[in-house]
Amino acid sequence: MDIAKRTTIGDIAKRSGVSISTVSRVLNQTAPVAEETRQAVLKAISDLNYKPNLFAQALAGGQTRTIGVLTQNLGSHLYDVILHGILRGINSSHYSSIFADGSWEADREINALQTLFARQIDGLVILGGTAPEDVLVEIASQVPLIIIGRDIAALSNQCLRLDDFQAAYDATQYLIRARHKRIVHITGLLSHQDAIERRNGYLQALKDAGIEPDPELIIEGDFLESSGAMAIEMLLMRGRIFSAIFAANDQMAYGARLTLYRHGLRVPDDVSIIGFDDLGYSAYMIPPLTSVGRQSLEIGEIAARALLSLIKGEPFTLPDIQSTLAIRESVAGR
Amino acid sequence: MDIAKRTTIGDIAKRSGVSISTVSRVLNQTAPVAEETRQAVLKAISDLNYKPNLFAQALAGGQTRTIGVLTQNLGSHLYDVILHGILRGINSSHYSSIFADGSWEADREINALQTLFARQIDGLVILGGTAPEDVLVEIASQVPLIIIGRDIAALSNQCLRLDDFQAAYDATQYLIRARHKRIVHITGLLSHQDAIERRNGYLQALKDAGIEPDPELIIEGDFLESSGAMAIEMLLMRGRIFSAIFAANDQMAYGARLTLYRHGLRVPDDVSIIGFDDLGYSAYMIPPLTSVGRQSLEIGEIAARALLSLIKGEPFTLPDIQSTLAIRESVAGR
DNA sequence: AAAATTTATGAAAGCGCTTTCAGGCTTGCC
DNA sequence: GGCAAGCCTGAAAGCGCTTTCATAAATTTT
Numbered sequence: 111m112d113i114a115k116r117t118t119i120g121d122i123a124k125r126s127g128v129s130i131s132t133v134s135r136v137l138n139q140t141a142p143v144a145e146e147t148r149q150a151v152l153k154a155i156s157d158l159n160y161k162p163n164l165f166a167q168a169l170a171g172g173q174t175r176t177i178g179v180l181t182q183n184l185g186s187h188l189y190d191v192i193l194h195g196i197l198r199g200i201n202s203s204h205y206s207s208i209f210a211d212g213s214w215e216a217d218r219e220i221n222a223l224q225t226l227f228a229r230q231i232d233g234l235v236i237l238g239g240t241a242p243e244d245v246l247v248e249i250a251s252q253v254p255l256i257i258i259g260r261d262i263a264a265l266s267n268q269c270l271r272l273d274d275f276q277a278a279y280d281a282t283q284y285l286i287r288a289r290h291k292r293i294v295h296i297t298g299l300l301s302h303q304d305a306i307e308r309r310n311g312y313l314q315a316l317k318d319a320g321i322e323p324d325p326e327l328i329i330e331g332d333f334l335e336s337s338g339a340m341a342i343e344m345l346l347m348r349g350r351i352f353s354a355i356f357a358a359n360d361q362m363a364y365g366a367r368l369t370l371y372r373h374g375l376r377v378p379d380d381v382s383i384i385g386f387d388d389l390g391y392s393a394y395m396i397p398p399l400t401s402v403g404r405q406s407l408e409i410g411e412i413a414a415r416a417l418l419s420l421i422k423g424e425p426f427t428l429p430d431i432q433s434t435l436a437i438r439e440s441v442a443g444r
Numbered sequence: 445m446d447i448a449k450r451t452t453i454g455d456i457a458k459r460s461g462v463s464i465s466t467v468s469r470v471l472n473q474t475a476p477v478a479e480e481t482r483q484a485v486l487k488a489i490s491d492l493n494y495k496p497n498l499f500a501q502a503l504a505g506g507q508t509r510t511i512g513v514l515t516q517n518l519g520s521h522l523y524d525v526i527l528h529g530i531l532r533g534i535n536s537s538h539y540s541s542i543f544a545d546g547s548w549e550a551d552r553e554i555n556a557l558q559t560l561f562a563r564q565i566d567g568l569v570i571l572g573g574t575a576p577e578d579v580l581v582e583i584a585s586q587v588p589l590i591i592i593g594r595d596i597a598a599l600s601n602q603c604l605r606l607d608d609f610q611a612a613y614d615a616t617q618y619l620i621r622a623r624h625k626r627i628v629h630i631t632g633l634l635s636h637q638d639a640i641e642r643r644n645g646y647l648q649a650l651k652d653a654g655i656e657p658d659p660e661l662i663i664e665g666d667f668l669e670s671s672g673a674m675a676i677e678m679l680l681m682r683g684r685i686f687s688a689i690f691a692a693n694d695q696m697a698y699g700a701r702l703t704l705y706r707h708g709l710r711v712p713d714d715v716s717i718i719g720f721d722d723l724g725y726s727a728y729m730i731p732p733l734t735s736v737g738r739q740s741l742e743i744g745e746i747a748a749r750a751l752l753s754l755i756k757g758e759p760f761t762l763p764d765i766q767s768t769l770a771i772r773e774s775v776a777g778r
Numbered sequence: 779a780a781a782a783t784t785t786a787t788g789a790a791a792g793c794g795c796t797t798t799c800a801g802g803c804t805t806g807c808c
Numbered sequence: 809g810g811c812a813a814g815c816c817t818g819a820a821a822g823c824g825c826t827t828t829c830a831t832a833a834a835t836t837t838t
Contacts, residue, residue: 118794129818134796141797144816161562165508166794168499169823176542190524197545206563208510208542211531228495229540335728364728371730389725394669394698396705396730452824463788468826475827478786500824503793 117160126154137162168230177207177233177417178226182214187389188359188406189237192258195410196235203418205232214302216240223249233417236260240301254420256413256428260303268420270413270428274304277402277433278311281384282356284400284435286319289444290354290382296331296341296366298358305333308358308386326350331362338365346373353381353444360385360392360401367395367440378442388436398438404431451494460488471496502564511541511567511751512560516548521723522693522740523571526592529744530569537752539566548636550574557583567751570594574635588754590747590762594637602754604747604762608638611736611767612645615718616690618734618769620653623778624688624716630665630675630700632692639667642692642720660684665696672699680707687715687778694719694726694735701729701774712776722770732772738765 119137123130128147135141136151143151154160168174179196183189193209200207208229210222219239226234233254236246247264249255258270285293295312298305309328316323327350331337338357345352346369357363363385367377375381377397385392388403409431419426453471457464462481469475470485477485488494502508513530517523527543534541542563544556553573560568567588570580581598583589592604619627629646632639643662650657661684665671672691679686680703691697697719701711709715711731719726722737743765753760 120794130795131797131818131820132816135817138796141817142815147816163503163794164563165499165502166823167796169497169503169793169825170795170797172796172823174499187521187524190521194545197543206542206544206559208540209531210540211528225540229498335724339728361725364725367730368728368732390669391695391698391723391725394673394702396701398702454824464825465788465790465827466786469787472826475787476785481786497824500793501826503795503823504825504827506793506826 117158118163119160122151122154122158122160125158126150172230174230174232175205176229176231177205177235177414177421178229178231179207179209180212180219180222180226180234180236180239181209182212182238187391188387191390191406192237192410192413195407195412196414197410198407199411199414200418205418207414212239214238214240214299227253233421235413235417238302238304254417256417256420258409258413267428268416270409270416271430272304272404272409273430273433274307275311275314277386277404278308278356278358279315280311280433280435281386281402282312282315283319284437285354285356285382285384285441286315286321288354288382288441291321292324292327292352292354294327294329294342294345294350294352294355296329296338296355296357296362298331298333298362300330305358312356327352331358333359333361335361335365335368338362338367339369340365342366342369354441355381355383357383357385360387360389360399363392363399363401364395367399378440382441384435384441392436393438395440397440400438400440401436402433403436404433451492453494453496456485456488456492456494459492460484506564508564508566509539510563510565511539511569511748511755512563512565513541513543514546514553514556514560514568514570514573515543516546516572521725522721525740526571526744526747529741529746530748531744532741533745533748534752539752541569541748546573548572548574548633561587567755569747569751572636572638588751590751590754592743592747601762602750604743604750604765606638606738606743606765607767608641609645609648611720611738612642612690612692613649614645614767614769615720615736616646616649617653618771619688619690619716619718619775620649620655622688622716622775625655626658626661626686626688628661628663628676628679628684628686628689630663630672630689630691630696632665632667632696634664639692646690661686665692667693667695669695669699669702672696672701673703674699676700676703688775689715689717691717691719694721694723694733697726697733697735698729701733712774716775718769718775726770727772729774731774734772734774735770736767737770738767 119130119133123133133151136143136148181189210225212219212222236257238259243262246262250265256268259272261269261271297309300306313323329341331341355366357366363383367383370377370381377383385399385401388401392399392401416426416428453464453467457467467485470477470482515523544559546553546556570591572593577596580596584599590602593606595603595605631643647657663675665675689700691700697717701717704711704715711717719733719735722735726733726735750760750762
């Protein structure tokens with residue numbers, strides 16, 4: 111593990127008896143080089159264990175081989191898994207990624223973006239976030255951009271859509287088919303696109319089944335466990351009747367489930383629950399939580415690969431990510 | 445949000461009527477500059493919204509303002525929270541961090557390290573991992589290094605110790621004081637230092653209480669939920685008697701708890717459980733899980749700040765991280 | 779008041795690499 | 809056999825910045 115090795119292109123030029131231009135050419139395959147020369151250079155490179163200086167490359171060539179990732183809520187499982195996927199996606203390339211956290215706050219987000227741009231990233235992945243559409247369009251005009259979890263019309267082919275509406279629709283329908291009628295929905299923060307989509311999916315499924323949505327059964331949460339717990343607490347206190355809960359994410363489902371436990375209500379015997387995101391832990395909840403899941407790792411991987419293609423100017427298509435309901439034991443029929 | 449702004453030091457030199465050397469000097473405070481000149485330069489900088497090109501700085505000065513973080517298991521909650529803490533720790537500095545994932549595999553780890561070094565990081569944080577001591581010492585001789593969660597004698601003041609032994613001891617003692625005698629321990633992967641420490645803490649607490657450890661009650665897990673579930677499954681199948689479980693992490697505790705549920709055993713009435721790490725979700729387990737917790741966010745933050753000090757040659761001390769038992773409802777007395 | 783310091787500033791040389799630009803050699807073609 | 813066209817390759821000019829080194833101006837010393 112010899113690490114501080116600082117061989118330069120000049121060293122290997124000298125050793126192989128050519129000019130540095132030629133070395134650069136074999137390195138980047140930017141112009142034809144006689145096979146014989148090429149081999150000599152290659153040999154010198156491996157002999158000296160040469161590694162190009164990324165900073166010099168960046169300065170001279172303008173390519174930094176770095177992609178930036180704007181995350182929200184690092185430390186929240188779902189996002190972290192996606193990040194992991196991104197790391198995987200760039201694994202075999204020569205790119206690295208740098209992360210900056212927006213924490214779902216507009217000014218932090220700007221700040222994070224500036225940090226990223228100060229590093230002259232070659233491309234950018236934006237995970238959710240609150241930046242307005244025109245800002246995103248503006249950004250996209252300056253740097254290759256892939257957006258996960260939002261759908262910007264003008265950037266349609268650069269958006270990895272998550273189809274929250276349909277997923278929520280399916281989950282709600284699943285509950286309806288189990289003959290639930292009074293279904294609580296704990297929404298996410300309604301300032302977030304995905305939270306809105308999920309609520310709309312829920313609403314639509316109800317309507318399609320001829321059930322009039324009851325506004326009293328829709329409580330706005332904030333994606334955190336505590337808000338799920340509070341929501342149910344409130345409902346119970348008000349004496350509302352319900353037999354099922356659809357939470358806009360698993361964390362709130364956990365909270366809801368705890369409140370039920372505190373009040374001696376059994377899951378799924380008394381109340382059924384469906385979550386969203388299918389966090390790894392959900393399979394180990396008591397009882398195991400039925401939840402809308404996605405291949406989050408793949409999402410990150412796909413986004414990263416797409417970005418790499420975009421940077422290189424290669425064609426790519428972003429699939430629509432399918433959600434599937436992980437059916438476990440938190441839902442019972444009536 | 446004008447982003448592609450590419451003002452150079454030359455532009456601002458021109459605008460303020462000085463040479464680029466002088467601009468560089470006010471930027472880096474590397475030599476005295478007349479106050480008047482200084483102000484003029486500063487004004488030009490803010491007028492033009494100048495941002496230094498980090499790559500040029502790196503190339504010329506050798507400082508990259510990047511710290512590398514070698515993580516294991518990105519996507520596992522505990523590590524992610526620590527990463528988040530690191531991001532916070534460098535937040536107000538001009539540093540960025542790049543992450544590379546070792547996945548607890550030696551060759552991936554080497555690979556990740558090389559990626560990091562290829563970027564000429566100014567400093568490195570290593571989170572756990574399997575690299576042998578001498579490699580770490582070697583690395584430390586080449587780059588400022590902070591190690592989280594391992595204790596390397598030769599690098600003692602650069603290690604952020606987590607004191608697994610004591611924490612495990614305390615947890616076990618808590619169970620003993622609740623009059624449990626037959627306490628199962630589900631260990632982590634015993635190739636990991638921390639798993640060993642935790643087991644030893646458990647063993648010692650038992651001995652100190654005059655309880656002869658029963659090897660049959662110690663099962664090696666792998667830190668994942670499934671191994672916790674399997675461990676208990678196995679114990680039950682073999683008809684072992686026990687009244688409490690101490691799992692080396694929360695994930696395995698979740699698994700264990702699920703198996704108990706499957707077998708109709710109540711927690712904590714029939715069996716008590718203590719976990720380790722106090723993941724955010726644990727407070728919402730059914731029942732809420734008693735677990736050994738640490739300020740993981742702070743761990744990351746402290747490590748990052750310490751690294752920054754180390755880089756700048758400033759003195760710093762790494763506190764020993766205290767663990768505290770988050771007492772909830774998964775433990776009952778006998 | 780001249781000499782010795784100290785201060786503030788500019789010129790210029792890199793840092794390691796990419797990329798014209800131009801020139802020397804081969805080929806191919808009429 | 810002569811000329812255009814191709815192919816390889818080296819020299820050199822940057823990329824934007826830091827850092828000697830040198831110099832001019834201001835200050836202190838004797």
